[in-house]
Amino acid sequence: MKNFLLLFFIISQSIHSELVLEITKGSDDPYSIALINFKGSKNINNQISSVVINNLKRTGEFRILEDKQLLSSPVNQEDINFDEFRLLNVDFIVMGSTNQEDRNDLSVTYEIYSVNKRSKIRTSTVYGIPNRLRQLSHYISDGIYEEVTGMKGVASTRLLYVTEQIVDGNSIFKLVVADADGENEQVLLRSREPIISPSWSPNSKEVAYVSFETGMAKVYIQNIATGTRELVIENSSQISSPSWSPNGKFLSLTLYQDGNAEIYILNLKNRNLTRLTNHYSIDTESVWSPNGSKIMFTSGRSGSPQLYEINLRKSNSKPKRLTFEGNYNAKGSYLPNGDGIVFVHRKEDNFQISLKYFNENFIRPLTNSRLDESPSISPNGNVIIYAISEDGTGLLAGLTLSGARFRLPVKIGQVREPSWSGFLR
Amino acid sequence: MLNIKKIKNIKTYSIFFMVILITSCSSMKVTEEAVYDSDISTVEASIIEEKEMNLQTKAVFTNATVYFEFDKFNLNSKSLQTLKSAVSAMKNNKSIRITIAGHADERGTREYNLALGQRRADAVKDYFVLNGINKNRINVKSYGEERPAAYGADENSYSKNRRAEIN
Numbered sequence: 001m002k003n004f005l006l007l008f009f010i011i012s013q014s015i016h017s018e019l020v021l022e023i024t025k026g027s028d029d030p031y032s033i034a035l036i037n038f039k040g041s042k043n044i045n046n047q048i049s050s051v052v053i054n055n056l057k058r059t060g061e062f063r064i065l066e067d068k069q070l071l072s073s074p075v076n077q078e079d080i081n082f083d084e085f086r087l088l089n090v091d092f093i094v095m096g097s098t099n100q101e102d103r104n105d106l107s108v109t110y111e112i113y114s115v116n117k118r119s120k121i122r123t124s125t126v127y128g129i130p131n132r133l134r135q136l137s138h139y140i141s142d143g144i145y146e147e148v149t150g151m152k153g154v155a156s157t158r159l160l161y162v163t164e165q166i167v168d169g170n171s172i173f174k175l176v177v178a179d180a181d182g183e184n185e186q187v188l189l190r191s192r193e194p195i196i197s198p199s200w201s202p203n204s205k206e207v208a209y210v211s212f213e214t215g216m217a218k219v220y221i222q223n224i225a226t227g228t229r230e231l232v233i234e235n236s237s238q239i240s241s242p243s244w245s246p247n248g249k250f251l252s253l254t255l256y257q258d259g260n261a262e263i264y265i266l267n268l269k270n271r272n273l274t275r276l277t278n279h280y281s282i283d284t285e286s287v288w289s290p291n292g293s294k295i296m297f298t299s300g301r302s303g304s305p306q307l308y309e310i311n312l313r314k315s316n317s318k319p320k321r322l323t324f325e326g327n328y329n330a331k332g333s334y335l336p337n338g339d340g341i342v343f344v345h346r347k348e349d350n351f352q353i354s355l356k357y358f359n360e361n362f363i364r365p366l367t368n369s370r371l372d373e374s375p376s377i378s379p380n381g382n383v384i385i386y387a388i389s390e391d392g393t394g395l396l397a398g399l400t401l402s403g404a405r406f407r408l409p410v411k412i413g414q415v416r417e418p419s420w421s422g423f424l425r
Numbered sequence: 426m427l428n429i430k431k432i433k434n435i436k437t438y439s440i441f442f443m444v445i446l447i448t449s450c451s452s453m454k455v456t457e458e459a460v461y462d463s464d465i466s467t468v469e470a471s472i473i474e475e476k477e478m479n480l481q482t483k484a485v486f487t488n489a490t491v492y493f494e495f496d497k498f499n500l501n502s503k504s505l506q507t508l509k510s511a512v513s514a515m516k517n518n519k520s521i522r523i524t525i526a527g528h529a530d531e532r533g534t535r536e537y538n539l540a541l542g543q544r545r546a547d548a549v550k551d552y553f554v555l556n557g558i559n560k561n562r563i564n565v566k567s568y569g570e571e572r573p574a575a576y577g578a579d580e581n582s583y584s585k586n587r588r589a590e591i592n
Contacts, residue, residue, distance in 0.1 A: 120453055127459040135460045143456065156461065177465060191470035194571035196535050205463075210539075213470035216566045217539060227466025238543060238566060241536045254536065259547065261540035282540040298537050304496065305537050328496075331534040344534050351532060371578070373534055389531070392578055417535065424461045 030063045031148050034090045036074060037067050038108070040098035044133065048098070048108065051137035054181060055155040056144065059382070060404020065090060077111070082118045090115050092148055096140075106130050110140055112147050122147050134184055142425055154180055154378040158421040159385065160188075160198045160207055161396065165413030175209055177224065180378075180420075182396065182408030188222060196417060201244050204421040208232070208242035208251060219253055232266060233273075243287045252276070252286040252295055263297055276310060277319070285331050290338045296322065298330040305330045307343055323356065325363050331374065336381040342366075344373050353386050353399075366399055376420045385418045489591035491549060492584060495532065498544035500552060508549065511591055512556045524564040525549045526590045530583035531570045542567030545589045 035053065038045040049066075056062040067073045071084040074095065085093060096110030106129060112122040124143045128136035135156065142153030159182070163174045175189040175198055189195060193212035200207055201221075208221050217238045222229035232251065233239055241254040251266045255273075263276040263286045277283040281300035288295055289309075296309045299319065304327040308319040323329035328346030335342065345354035345363060353367045353375045371389040378385070385398045385408075394414035399405045408415075489511050491504035500508070515521050527542030527549075546565045554560050575582035 122454040122456070124454075124456040124458075127457075132460050139458065139460055147454070186465040187467045188465065189468045189470060193470065194568065196539070196569070196571060211470055212568070212571070217569075222468065223466075225464045225466065227468045229468060238539075240539055254540065256540075256543055261543065282537065282544065284540045285534060285536045298534065300537075305533070328533060330537050346533075371532065389578065392576065425458070 030061055031092065032063045032065065032088070032090045033144070033148070034065045034070055034085060034088070034093045036070075036093065036095045038096040038098055038110070039075070041100065044098050044100070044106070044130075047133055048137045048140065051134055051181070052141045052144070055138065055141035055153075058181065058398075058400075058404065058406050059145065059153075060400045060402045061145075061149060077113075077120060080113060082113075082115050085115045092144075094144060100130070104129050106133070106136065108136060108140060110143065112144065134179060138179065138181075139425060151382065152380050152423060154380050154383060154420075154423075156180070156425040157379060157423060158204070159396075159408075160200060160419040160421065161415055162195050162198060162417045163411060163413050163415050164194075164394075175207070177207075182411075185411070188224065188227075197241055198417060198419050199243055200419060200421045202246055202248045202422060204424055208244065210240045210242070219251075221251075241284050241286060245288050246290060246292040252288065254284040254286065263295070265295075287333050289334050290336055296332045296334065296341065298332070304328060307332045307341065323363070329354075333375060333377055335377060336379060342375045342377055342384055344375070353384065367397075372397075374417045376418050378420050379422050383420075385420060387416045387418060490588050491591075493545055493587040493589075495530070495583070495587065496541065498527075498541065498548045500548055504549075505552070508552050512553060512558060515553070515558050515562065522562045522564070523553075524566065524592050526572075526592070527565075527567040528572060528574070528586055528588050528590070529570045530586040531573065531578070532583065533570075535569055535571070539567050539569030539571075542569045542589075545587075549589045549591065 033056065035049060038048065053064050056064060065088065071088065072081060074080040080093060093113040093115065094110055096108060098106065098108045100106050107125055107127045109123065109125045111120055113119065114121045126136050126139045138156040141155035145153030157180045159178050159180055161176055163176055165172045170192060173191045173193065173195045174187050175195050176185050176187055178185045188207065189211065191211060191213050196210045198207055198209040206221055206223050208219060210217050211220055217240045219232045219239045219242045220229050221232055235257055238256040239253055243252045249268055251268055253264050253266055254261050255264050260280060261282045261284045262278065263283050265274045265276055276295065279299065279301050283297055283299045285298040286295050293313050294309050294311050296307055298305050299308050307322040307329050309322055310319050311317040322341065326346055330344050332341045332343040340355060340357035342353060342355050345352050347365065350370050351372055352365050353372045355364045355366055366384065369388055373387050375384050375386040383398055383400045385396055388395050388397045394416045395410060396408040396415050396418050489507060491500065491507050525546040527544065527546030529538035529541045546567055550563050550565050553563055573586045574588065575585040
């Protein structure tokens with residue numbers, strides 16, 4: 001209910017234009033957390049706390065107090081004076097210690113105390129190695145988030161996106177995977193030809209994307225760890241817009257072999273193709289509903305792009321139109337709980353990210369700049385990441401349903417088409 | 426390499442022992458976990474160059490580009506003028522094969538624009554075929570909004586990008 005109400009505030013907020021990760025708006029009623037300096041290596045602890053603070057602040061649901069803002073810095077459980085923390089309106093206290101037994105071994109133990117209950121509510125240990133310190137910090141962030149909000153955190157998840165950089169007059173396209181905070185970028189594919197429509201397999205071990213490397217749009221599947229990849233269908237026409245079924249067994253695609261964009265379902269095991277749409281206008285951008293029973297897609301059949309849905313459980317199910325406001329509604333995705341859809345909506349000359357709940361007959365604009373596109377929803381359903389264009393530069397921005405807004409750190413060149421992984425932790 | 430192996434061992438160990446204990450007296454949660462470990466490999470796409478056709482015959486078409494309205498793929502009278510000369514050149518020289526590449530401006534979604542670019546290229550192809558050119562001499566593809574001719578974010582640039590290029 002809290003999230004639901006706060007959503008109304010999002011609409012009136014405009015995005016400012018600082019250059020680094022920034023939180024422009026948070027919840028009106030955040031959880032207050034006192035993060036006490038961890039025991040152990042100061043250098044390691046500083047790195048951990050900066051990542052954790054960033055992660056928690058980005059959700060918009062937390063106010064973080066560090067040692068210097070507190071009345072005391074307890075070292076052990078016995079030192080905690082809960083009344084002092086109550087005075088500062090602190091809801092939870094997080095203490096911890098890092099332990100490094102040898103060069104390759106690092107573990108962090110953290111404890112969460114409830115000021116209200118005046119007791120410890122959680123003790124967690126995360127094992128890692130020093131060069132995975134950021135990932136370890138993401139795990140701590142998610143542990144805190146989960147304990148405090150009761151929902152799974154997404155700090156330890158990953159983003160997939162495309163970058164374009166112009167070098168000596170030629171474009172270099174990269175398919176990149178990064179931590180959810182935009183750091184720790186690693187390149188999956190580098191090409192001189194465009195790459196579009198990246199998407200994760202449900203287990204987040206593979207990605208599908210469209211590459212123009214042969215001179216024509218084709219869909220590839222690539223294993224992240226090994227780099228092994230395959231062209232999913234070999235034919236002489238374009239193939240694009242891949243989307244994995246939730247069980248990982250099927251890939252929906254747009255094929256152009258019929259002389260027009262039509263949606264097909266490819267069985268990844270036996271390679272059988274089933275045609276899903278049959279219309280002379282454009283049908284593309286298919287996505288599966290969270291339970292795999294429906295496919296939503298963009299179609300021009302009404303004369304302008306609109307979102308439609310096909311029920312896969314009924315044979316010969318007719319596409320049901322989902323959007324009616326305006327003359328451009330496209331690139332839809334389902335909320336993970338299946339309650340609604342997020343998509344690109346044209347309002348006058350602007351393209352904005354919008355949300356529609358199935359039990360409402362109106363759409364909720366979530367952004368208000370000129371050219372927002374490619375929304376992708378976090379696996380916990382709380383955050384939407386999307387691409388924006390500012391002075392001709394493509395950047396990634398995010399918003400949370402609790403009302404926070406943020407930007408991911410600016411990279412060199414154009415950044416576009418973010419796609420959020422599933423839970424990895 | 427050693428590090429990775431080590432963490433994998435820890436992972437196995439901790440999954441085995443990953444316990445969430447809820448003690449009856451204080452409802453305190455205890456967890457243990459190891460960080461997810463995954464390596465990442467980078468792939469270089471090998472670019473297959475298109476077969477270059479005879480430069481002389483190709484030159485005839487170098488600037489054959491037709492333009493479209495937003496979210497439209499119908500040919501206007503100016504486009505028909507441009508295409509007429511292309512058709513006669515193809516009739517005069519039976520060895521000419523062409524590729525028609527459709528494009529869109531940056532507004533709207535990328536996949537829809539890819540499909541729209543295809544419709545634009547197809548509209549041009551249909552014109553050639555209607556005017557007696559064998560469809561086997563024509564190759565069609567779309568770049569959607571991925572290869573703009575002009576980089577500005579205004580109608581002047583957009584109108585240059587909503588195009589089909591004949592080569």
